[in-house]
Amino acid sequence: MIVPSRFPFFNAYYLLIYLFERINQFVCFLIGFIVHGPSGPLFAPLGSSVVLLCYVDELLLIEDLEVQWRRTDSYTMVHLFLDGESRPEVQQQDYHDRAHFFTDQIQHGNFSLRLDNLRAEDEGEYICKVYTQKDSGETVVQIKHERLIVSGSDRSVSAYDGEDDVTLNCSVDSHITPEHIEEVLWIRTDGDIPVLLYQNNKTLPDTSDEQYRDRVELFTAEIPKGNFSLRLKSVRTEDKGVYMCHVFAGGLSANATVVLEQLGESTNKTNSKLCLFPLNLNEQPCWQWQFLLTLPTNHLNILLLT
Numbered sequence: 001m002i003v004p005s006r007f008p009f010f011n012a013y014y015l016l017i018y019l020f021e022r023i024n025q026f027v028c029f030l031i032g033f034i035v036h037g038p039s040g041p042l043f044a045p046l047g048s049s050v051v052l053l054c055y056v057d058e059l060l061l062i063e064d065l066e067v068q069w070r071r072t073d074s075y076t077m078v079h080l081f082l083d084g085e086s087r088p089e090v091q092q093q094d095y096h097d098r099a100h101f102f103t104d105q106i107q108h109g110n111f112s113l114r115l116d117n118l119r120a121e122d123e124g125e126y127i128c129k130v131y132t133q134k135d136s137g138e139t140v141v142q143i144k145h146e147r148l149i150v151s152g153s154d155r156s157v158s159a160y161d162g163e164d165d166v167t168l169n170c171s172v173d174s175h176i177t178p179e180h181i182e183e184v185l186w187i188r189t190d191g192d193i194p195v196l197l198y199q200n201n202k203t204l205p206d207t208s209d210e211q212y213r214d215r216v217e218l219f220t221a222e223i224p225k226g227n228f229s230l231r232l233k234s235v236r237t238e239d240k241g242v243y244m245c246h247v248f249a250g251g252l253s254a255n256a257t258v259v260l261e262q263l264g265e266s267t268n269k270t271n272s273k274l275c276l277f278p279l280n281l282n283e284q285p286c287w288q289w290q291f292l293l294t295l296p297t298n299h300l301n302i303l304l305l306t
Contacts, residue, residue, distance in 0.1 A: 033058045035111075035130050037139030043175055045146045045252075049116045052141040054128035056109040064133045067111045069099065072125040072140065079113055081106060094121075120145060149173040150247050152256030159235040160263055166235050168258040170245035172226040176252075183248040184228045186216070188241050189257070195243065196230060198223075211238070237262050 033056045044050040052069070067081040079099045080087040086101050098116045105112070111128060123145050129138045151171045159166040172181065179201060186195040196216045197207040203218055215233045222229065228245060240262035246255040 032135035033060065033130070033132075033137055035128065035137035035139045037128065037141050041142040041144045043144050043146050044118050046118055046120060048118050049114055050118055050143060052113045052115060052126055052128070052143070054111040054113065054130070054139055054141070056111075056130065056137070059107075059109060060130075060132055062107055065106070066131040067101075067106070068127075068129045068131075069113050070127050070129070072127050078115075078126060081111065115143075118143075118145060144175055146250070146252060147173065147175055148247065148249055148252040148254045150245060150254040150256040152245060152258045156259035156261050158261050158263055159232075159239070161235065161237050165231050165233040166260065168230040168232060168243050168245075168260065170228045170230065170247075170256060170258070172228060172247055172249075174226070174249060174252075176249045178224050178226050181247060181249040183246075184218075185246045185248075186230050187244050187246065189244050190241050198228065232260075235260075235262070 036053070036055050036057070038053045042050055042052065054067075054069075062084050065081065065084075069078040069080070070076060071078065076092045076094075077090055078092065078095045079101060080090050081101055086103060088096065091099060095115075100114045100116070102110055102112055102114070111130060113126075113128070115122065123143055126141045126143065127138055128141065130136060149172070151169070151173070153169045157166055157168060168186075170184070170186075172178065172184075174181070182200070184198040186197075187193060188195055193209045193211075194207055195209065195212050196218070197204045198218060203220075205213065205216075208216060212232075217231050217233075219227060219229055219231065228247070230243070230245070232239060240260055243258045243260060244255050245258070247253065
């Protein structure tokens with residue numbers, strides 16, 4: 001006997017779907033359902049919206065369903081779905097009008113939550129708990145706000161002409177690890193003079209302005225700690241000015257400035273005279289030469305008799 005194709009239940013395709021649903025329901029009855037969430041922390045900038053994933057693969061009866069979103073640290077009620085509808089009246093005040101279910105998706109097993117106007121205090125862990133009459137499950141979601149904070153020196157840095165080197169501080173605090181920072185650019189702000197460029201985990205000395213070439217470097221061992229401070233060697237009078245450390249990472253950018261002051265000649269050096277006199281001290285000097293020498297302070301002026 002040939003089964004007419006107008007009876008879809010007996011069609012092989014529909015039969016497979018029917019069998020799959022029945023098997024799925026049977027498995028759920030035996031082992032319950034599994035609640036899924038994101039594989040890692042969620043990063044979002046302050047003021048933006050972020051979606052906290054929470055879903056099941058099985059179709060659950062809405063009439064028997066309860067979904068709770070809470071903070072793990074304080075157990076604050078962020079949102080609740082109960083008796084077939086959202087219950088905003090039970091939300092903690094800080095989340096009122098900011099936390100929303102995708103109501104039309106709940107029937108499909110999607111219990112994700114959208115949190116609007118992200119605040120600094122929203123950072124932390126959230127738990128999505130799903131209850132039915134026969135079983136329950138949960139998943140935890142962590143929110144971290146995007147940040148890129150660059151710090152320099154609170155005070156100006158003093159240097160003396162001819163000193164060996166001076167350090168201009170620049171430290172980075174970010175959710176982005178140092179190896180994923182795309183670019184760090186040191187410039188002198190008067191004229192936007194390029195001092196040193198760090199890009200794609202490499203220092204590019206050839207990009208430095210000629211007056212800084214071979215005189216600037218980063219502390220390579222400190223970069224994994226977020227330290228991008230600059231060493232400036234053999235400080236010169238013309239090095240005086242304002243320096244900016246500009247950092248680019250993950251679509252964000254931030255900067256900090258350091259003021260370098262030049263205070264004249266080094267205090268650990270002095271000017272000394274070299275005088276030449278005749279051998280007979282009773283006679284008037286036949287000549288006297290005066291030289292401007294740079295000698296350590298622990299040396300006395302030299303009197304050379306000939």
